Amino acid sequence: MSLTQAILTSLLEKxxxxxxxxxxxxxxxxxxxxxxxxxxxxxxxxMERDGLIAAHGLPTARGRQRHFTVLAPGRAALETWCxxxxxxxxxxxxxxxxxxxxxxxxxxxxxxELRRHQGLHHEVLQRYEAxxxxxxxxxxxxxxxxxxxxxxxxxxxxxxxxxLAWCEDxxxxxxxx
Amino acid sequence: MSLTQAILTSLLEKxxxxxxxxxxxxxxxxxxxxxxxxxxxxxxxxMERDGLIAAHGLPTARGRQRHFTVLAPGRAALETWCxxxxxxxxxxxxxxxxxxxxxxxxxxxxxxELRRHQGLHHEVLQRYEAxxxxxxxxxxxxxxxxxxxxxxxxxxxxxxxxxLAWCEDxxxxxxxx
DNA sequence: TACGCTTGTGCAACTTGTTGCGCAAAGGAG
DNA sequence: CTCCTTTGCGCAACAAGTTGCACAAGCGTA
Numbered sequence: 578m579s580l581t582q583a584i585l586t587s588l589l590e591k592x593x594x595x596x597x598x599x600x601x602x603x604x605x606x607x608x609x610x611x612x613x614x615x616x617x618x619x620x621x622x623x624m625e626r627d628g629l630i631a632a633h634g635l636p637t638a639r640g641r642q643r644h645f646t647v648l649a650p651g652r653a654a655l656e657t658w659c660x661x662x663x664x665x666x667x668x669x670x671x672x673x674x675x676x677x678x679x680x681x682x683x684x685x686x687x688x689x690e691l692r693r694h695q696g697l698h699h700e701v702l703q704r705y706e707a708x709x710x711x712x713x714x715x716x717x718x719x720x721x722x723x724x725x726x727x728x729x730x731x732x733x734x735x736x737x738x739x740x741l742a743w744c745e746d747x748x749x750x751x752x753x754x
Numbered sequence: 755m756s757l758t759q760a761i762l763t764s765l766l767e768k769x770x771x772x773x774x775x776x777x778x779x780x781x782x783x784x785x786x787x788x789x790x791x792x793x794x795x796x797x798x799x800x801m802e803r804d805g806l807i808a809a810h811g812l813p814t815a816r817g818r819q820r821h822f823t824v825l826a827p828g829r830a831a832l833e834t835w836c837x838x839x840x841x842x843x844x845x846x847x848x849x850x851x852x853x854x855x856x857x858x859x860x861x862x863x864x865x866x867e868l869r870r871h872q873g874l875h876h877e878v879l880q881r882y883e884a885x886x887x888x889x890x891x892x893x894x895x896x897x898x899x900x901x902x903x904x905x906x907x908x909x910x911x912x913x914x915x916x917x918l919a920w921c922e923d924x925x926x927x928x929x930x931x
Numbered sequence: 932t933a934c935g936c937t938t939g940t941g942c943a944a945c946t947t948g949t950t951g952c953g954c955a956a957a958g959g960a961g
Numbered sequence: 962c963t964c965c966t967t968t969g970c971g972c973a974a975c976a977a978g979t980t981g982c983a984c985a986a987g988c989g990t991a
Binding site: 579582583585586589590606607608609610611652655656658659660661662663664665666667668669670671672673674675676677678679680681682683684685686687690693694697698701721722723724725726728729731732733735736738739740742743746747750 | 756759760762763766767783784785786787788829832833835836837838839840841842843844845846847848849850851852853854855856857858859860861862863864867870871874875878898899900901902903905906908909910912913915916917919920923924927
Binding site for chain 3: 578580611612613615616619641642
């Protein structure tokens with residue numbers, strides 16, 4: 578699972594506690610790999626057991642901050658994994674199921690839901706574009722790491738733009754006939 | 755969960771057995787909502803208990819074909835659900851995690867994996883376009899149901915095209931500097 | 932009839948992801 | 962100092978999705 582690797586990546590950027598990790602997932606990493614704080618704590622425990630990361634603080638002390646750092650085996654594991662291959666994740670979209678259902682039923686209008694999605698995608702797009710403008714202003718000098726991070730962000734932008742274009746297309750198409 | 759609704763949709767198109775459903779999921783529905791045969795059988799059992807569908811055949815007879823049909827409550831449930839609202843599913847992509855990891859490590863080259871993904875997306879795109887051409891040839895007269903089904907298929911095409919464009923862009927960008 | 936292959940069905944066990952709650956520590960307000 | 966709120970941590974239970982196996986029936990073949 579990629580959760581391990583996402584956590585390793587985040588911890589390499591800056592060692593921190595589980596709660597801080599959860600916050601970072603909500604902000605940046607989570608845009609392309611989501612995780613709840615429970616998943617994160619569970620995974621941190623497993624990774625600690627496997628010797629990928631280490632913590633200062635007693636493992637059993639509840640309510641006690643535990644600061645995690647990546648160990649050499651953790652870094653090695655991430656390197657191996659990043660150089661490896663992965664599958665494509667197929668689309669899994671409720672809206673499309675709704676439309677397929679509407680096609681069979683013939684009694685349901687999905688255009689309102691389409692417009693709502695258009696709005697939602699627009700919001701997300703604007704958020705991504707704001708981040709891109711803030712962190713990677715056009716014309717600035719960029720390192721290789723920056724290029725990669727920007728590419729990831731661009732994936733999100735392209736993704737949202739394509740959904741937006743599709744929504745527009747579907748809404749315009751049948752009506753314009 | 756949309757699995758219930760996806761099954762209802764498929765059964766409305768044509769009543770059939772669990773195995774046949776599984777095959778249909780692999781072929782058409784599964785392009786935007788996947789399910790294994792286990793999920794399907796489990797769900798069929800629950801839906802039968804809830805009175806959404808009915809089967810000819812004994813529930814406990816193993817190895818015995820059970821043919822399912824949608825009942826009125828099932829159709830009503832699908833109508834209600836299709837007219838409802840849903841959340842956006844955020845991106846969840848391993849490749850992007852790999853790239854973020856590579857950005858932090860600085861020792862990993864992801865271009866080979868990018869090219870591989872480009873190829874995979876290209877394959878999927880061609881499959882979708884073949885289906886579109888076969889089932890909805892351009893210029894033909896189309897019903898409202900056809901328009902909806904085509905829109906769903908178009909979503910897949912747009913999706914794959916946008917990933918392809920992104921792969922191309924990322925591969926060309928940093929190299930062309 | 933006996934044998935093996937394929938198909939349809941389903942149990943069991945596991946992993947991953949989600950939700951809700953509880954407890955401990957820290958820090959501010961009375 | 963005591964009370965209360967916030968923050969960090971984690972258990973427990975559940976829902977969804979995956980994997981592997983097992984059993985029954987049908988069918989072709991010897």
